Amino acid sequence: MTNLSQDPKAISGDFDGRFGDFGGRYIPESLNHAVVELERTFNEAWADPEFMATYLSILNSYGGxxxxxxxxxxxxxxxxxxxxxxxxxxxxxxxHKINNVIGQALLTKRMGKTRIIAETGAGQHGVATATAAALLGLKCTVYMGELDTERQALNVFRMKLLGSEVVAVTSGSRTLKDAINEAMREWVACVEDTHYCIGSVMGPHPYPYMVRQFQxxxxxxxxxxxxxxxxxxxxxxxxxxxxxxxxxxxxxxxxxxxxxxxxxxxxxxxxxxxxxxxxxxxxxxxxxxxxxxxxxxxxxxxxxxxxxxxxxxxxxxxxxxxxxxxxxxxxxxxxxxxxxxxxxxxxxxxxxxxxxxxxxxxxxxxxxxxxxxxxxxxxxxxxxxxxxxxxxxxxx
CATH class of the missing domain: 3.40.50.1100 (Rossmann fold)
Known part of the structure; x- marks a missing residue:
């Protein structure tokens, strides 16, 4: 077995966002400020005992x-x-999605932003994001491929019941990758007051590392x-x-x-x-x-x-x-x-x-x-x- 004890990329992620030849940050200049701000805010929060205590308390008493x-x-x-x-x-x-979205919703508040957007496929990340937004008093919009809204109609209703807007994406295959594309376009247009809550270990750094840390x-x-x-x-x-x-x-x-x-x-x-x-x-x-x-x-x-x-x-x-x-x-x-x-x-x-x-x-x-x-x-x-x-x- 490969000995990873000396390789921080595999066991903790390094802070330039590289996992060997993978990862990194490939984004338009218009998003650079937002992801740098997110990286800085996450690093500060992860080292802040008060933030961590709040995060873990919510996961325990609210998340189960x-x-x-x-x-x-x-x-x-x-x-x-x-x-x-x-x-x-x-x-x-x-x-498991609640583990990540509670963390990102708390970061949204810490950055002074009032709105959160998300992509979702099966709807579980969307429901969890809508839940965290309701709990913490944030506005929420969830992008979901039109095909997935049909396959997961119950989750669409749950998100709306929780007070979130659900946008059905009709481009491309009308599935998860297209929902991601639309959410990223929306983020570019409203980055000053909106945080994009990515639901998986993907996207530009710090998302793959940050989501892994929350999970x-x-x-x-x-x-x-x-x-x-x-x-x-x-x-x-x-x-x-x-x-x-x-x-x-x-x-x-x-x-x-x-x-x-x-x-x-x-x-x-x-x-x-x-x-x-x-x-x-x-x-x-x-x-x-x-x-x-x-x-x-x-x-x-x-x-x-x-x-x-x-x-x-x-x-x-x-x-x-x-x-x-x-x-x-x-x-x-x-x-x-x-x-x-x-x-x-x-x-x-x-x-x-x-x-x-x-x-x-x-x-x-x-x-x-x-x-x-x-x-x-x-x-x-x-x-x-x-x-x-x-x-x-x-x-x-």
């Missing part, structure tokens, strides 16, 4: 942290492994929790990857451990598996591109993973061989979605169902029988129930 680790006894027996879930689905708003609470809780249950680190730590914030937050605590780190991408959007380096959305990372460098469309049954790129830290961890990235198809995901519900009484979001689909497929193969496996259950399946019901023919 710490989230537990649950052993899947029935699936463990049937698969021949020891399977544990880090239960981010039990957080307020139903996913690393997942792994920092999970490692001692799993050690208390099994007496050591798990053999495998697994999480789904779109942009990759839940995986980055989980992997961080285990990057110097003996655990194998596996990120699971959708087969139709496997940026690590099939992508090539490029500069898009303010960062250098791996993206699905054609021979002319044009961004290709991604596909996933999960709107939250429907992104043709990946966060730069994941590109770096893959490049140095510390993390492995695999993919699963939609049929495998739908099967895993139903399997967890029927076996354990836990309905997962379609995103973490990707991780479970890989585990089910590889139990006894790439994951040897008897292995201990920790999967980050990044969200619950309420938002996906109607979509899956239609796909399975329940409403025909």
């Amino acid at each position: 942290r710490p989230s537990p680790v649950t052993k899947c006894n029935n699936l463990s027996r049937s698969l021949g492994i020891e399977l544990y879930l880090k239960r981010e689905d039990l957080n307020h708003t139903g996913s 690393k609470i997942i792994g920092e809780e999970a490692r001692p929790q799993i050690n208390a249950l099994i007496g050591n680190d798990p053999d495998f730590v697994i999480a789904c990857v779109g942009g990759g914030s839940n995986a980055a937050g989980t992997f961080h605590a285990f990057v110097e451990s003996r655990s194998a780190l596996i990120g699971v991408e959708p087969a139709g959007g496997a940026a690590v598996g099939r992508g090539v380096p490029g500069v898009i959305h303010g960062m250098r990372s791996q993206f699905l591109q054609d021979e002319f460098g044009q961004l290709q469309e991604a596909h996933s049954v999960s709107a939250g993973l429907d992104y043709p790129g990946v966060g730069p830290e994941h590109s770096y961890l893959s490049a140095i061989g510390r993390a492995q990235y695999e993919s699963v198809n939609d049929e495998e995901v739908l099967s895993a979605f139903q399997l967890l519900a029927r076996s354990e009484g836990i309905i997962p979001a379609l995103e973490p169902a990707h991780g479970l689909a890989y585990i089910v497929r590889e139990a006894g193969k790439a994951i040897p029988f008897g292995s201990s496996v920790l999967l980050t259950m990044s969200g619950r399946g309420d938002k996906d129930a109607e979509t899956v019901a239609h796909m399975l023919g329940y409403f025909q």
Whole structure:
């Protein structure tokens, strides 16, 4: 295993925003002041005990942290492994997204700004951002691809109920990447009073590093929790990857451990598996591109993973061989979605169902029988129930 103890880029991120050859800051001059201000504000806040106390207090008393680790006894027996879930689905708003948006909303107030904008795919980041805005008295606008607003109509209603404006983006593929494009255009026009709350470990520095820092609470809780249950680190730590914030937050605590780190991408959007380096959305990372460098469309049954790129830290961890990235198809995901519900009484979001689909497929193969496996259950399946019901023919 690569020794990362002397490499701050992999374990803590360096402050020029580079993870090896990836990351950086590729933005128009009109946004430079905003991201420099954000970087300075975040660094000051992260070192401020009062800010950190407020942040952690909200996550505990409002967000529901710490989230537990649950052993899947029935699936463990049937698969021949020891399977544990880090239960981010039990957080307020139903996913890991609240960890990041509470931090960024507090930074928005610290910068003296009054409005927050966000992009969203499956709607979980949008709902969490709308929630934080309501809690902290901020105006909020969420950009969402028109196709995703149809797939995730319940989350659109939730955002509106929370007092946020939802803008359906009709350009391009009408999915997550187009929502990001529109949110960035809006940010350029109103940067003085508006903060752009990016939902994943992507975008120009400091976003990939900052979002990872806000999400690393997942792994920092999970490692001692799993050690208390099994007496050591798990053999495998697994999480789904779109942009990759839940995986980055989980992997961080285990990057110097003996655990194998596996990120699971959708087969139709496997940026690590099939992508090539490029500069898009303010960062250098791996993206699905054609021979002319044009961004290709991604596909996933999960709107939250429907992104043709990946966060730069994941590109770096893959490049140095510390993390492995695999993919699963939609049929495998739908099967895993139903399997967890029927076996354990836990309905997962379609995103973490990707991780479970890989585990089910590889139990006894790439994951040897008897292995201990920790999967980050990044969200619950309420938002996906109607979509899956239609796909399975329940409403025909």
